[in-house]
Amino acid sequence: MVIRIDYTNVMAETIGERDGILREELLSFRHFVIETHARIQKEKERKFYFAKLPYQDTQEIKEFAKEISERFDYFVLIGIGGSSLGAQMLFESLKSINHNIYDRPKFFIMDNVDPDKFSSILEIIDIEKTCFNVVSKSGSTVETIANFAIVLDILKKRLGERWNEHLVFTTDPEKGFLKRFGEENNIKILHVPPKVGGRFSVLSPVGIFPAAVLGIDIDQLLEGAKKMDLVCSIEEHVEHNPAYLIAITHYIANMRRGKTISVMMPYSEKLSSFVDWYRQLWAESLGKDGLGQTPVKALGTVDQHSQIQLYRDGLRDKIITFIQVERRAEDFKIPDEIPEDIHYLSGHTLHEILNKELLGTKAALIKSKVPNITISMDKISPYNIGMLIYLYEMATGFSGYLYKINPFDQPAVEEGKNFTYALMGREGYSQKLEEFEELYKEKYKIEIQ
Numbered sequence: 001m002v003i004r005i006d007y008t009n010v011m012a013e014t015i016g017e018r019d020g021i022l023r024e025e026l027l028s029f030r031h032f033v034i035e036t037h038a039r040i041q042k043e044k045e046r047k048f049y050f051a052k053l054p055y056q057d058t059q060e061i062k063e064f065a066k067e068i069s070e071r072f073d074y075f076v077l078i079g080i081g082g083s084s085l086g087a088q089m090l091f092e093s094l095k096s097i098n099h100n101i102y103d104r105p106k107f108f109i110m111d112n113v114d115p116d117k118f119s120s121i122l123e124i125i126d127i128e129k130t131c132f133n134v135v136s137k138s139g140s141t142v143e144t145i146a147n148f149a150i151v152l153d154i155l156k157k158r159l160g161e162r163w164n165e166h167l168v169f170t171t172d173p174e175k176g177f178l179k180r181f182g183e184e185n186n187i188k189i190l191h192v193p194p195k196v197g198g199r200f201s202v203l204s205p206v207g208i209f210p211a212a213v214l215g216i217d218i219d220q221l222l223e224g225a226k227k228m229d230l231v232c233s234i235e236e237h238v239e240h241n242p243a244y245l246i247a248i249t250h251y252i253a254n255m256r257r258g259k260t261i262s263v264m265m266p267y268s269e270k271l272s273s274f275v276d277w278y279r280q281l282w283a284e285s286l287g288k289d290g291l292g293q294t295p296v297k298a299l300g301t302v303d304q305h306s307q308i309q310l311y312r313d314g315l316r317d318k319i320i321t322f323i324q325v326e327r328r329a330e331d332f333k334i335p336d337e338i339p340e341d342i343h344y345l346s347g348h349t350l351h352e353i354l355n356k357e358l359l360g361t362k363a364a365l366i367k368s369k370v371p372n373i374t375i376s377m378d379k380i381s382p383y384n385i386g387m388l389i390y391l392y393e394m395a396t397g398f399s400g401y402l403y404k405i406n407p408f409d410q411p412a413v414e415e416g417k418n419f420t421y422a423l424m425g426r427e428g429y430s431q432k433l434e435e436f437e438e439l440y441k442e443k444y445k446i447e448i449q
């Protein structure tokens, strides 16, 4: 199992000093890194508690997950943001493409409060054979609670007294509506460690329980994370510590070279939702006090035919991270007997074309002096995904020190939630409603009928 990080193309040596990073500049962070490294090691019992998760005992979770996967044909996760993106990423990267019609339980996510999505899931599942895992750290997120409330009603109507046997809650062990309701109604409750925030919780029961239900090897996942923790705990040198390297190169690119956008572009469909998970991590953690870098999702090769024009020739505001997979479980060869005009492709495989296209794209970006980093893994495996998850969690935590912000809170998200509560008529929000009416006007409009 191996992950490589090639940062040649962010260096000034490759793309020039206007857009690239000088080696001396990277090394000038030496003292900062040593100091911050020591602080992080101490913080692992507090703010950096996510770093403890790889070391948890998984026995109970695995046994319970086995029981659930044997009892049910459908497994529906109700949760949003950090309470669903991690599980979705694990499912899509480690399962989905191999998921066939015989695999069970079938997995669905109710994150949005979109009636079309809700009904499309209800149409497929059989309530009698479905387990609903309601995941919410706070136990109060509107979308999650709304979806849950409707599901609860359906369960009670369809299953009578057995309704609670179809529910598993994953929530804070100390507080919140889900904890109270779960305890009162004899519902199985899994715990989100109180010190771990949603977007850092994928390696807690938030992500590993659904993963285990779906047959993903969560021990290997945690082994990979442990390995990355070990490397990041030992290496104090920026050129040897992958998390600090990612954080510092992105920080210099952002704050000193004007790269306000961080594009992540895997050349793998399976890793597409890794980017969704990364987007929340990077955006909610670092977008503070007028600072931060906008994470953008792209997919190779598809977005070569949609975005690369802009990335090469538009505003010089981007740093790109490619993710490459070196080996695939399955590949397809283009046959020899194909029309003469397209014969140059014969004998090549789809995997080979994908990787050659990545090389071609990188060369084109170097030519336009667009900084880019490539993370390659030998194959998509739970171990490698575990490494990648921990790598980005640590890079994000470390970046908090660089930007001098707290990467573990999300105060700006609360405002919109509070206005929503007010609009929904929640008790205690009448002043918020007044503030909303003061702020929000629909004054300039065009209507076409």
Ligand SMILES: O=P(O)(O)OC[C@H]1O[C@](O)(CO)[C@@H](O)[C@@H]1O
Pocket (backbone or CB within 6 Å): 080, 081, 082, 083, 135, 136, 137, 138, 139, 140, 141, 144, 198, 199, 284, 410, 413
């Ligand atoms: O797990 P919870 O408390 O339902 O929160 C879901 C998500 O909502 C947020 O608070 C943002 O609205 C995220 O930080 C979090 O991951």
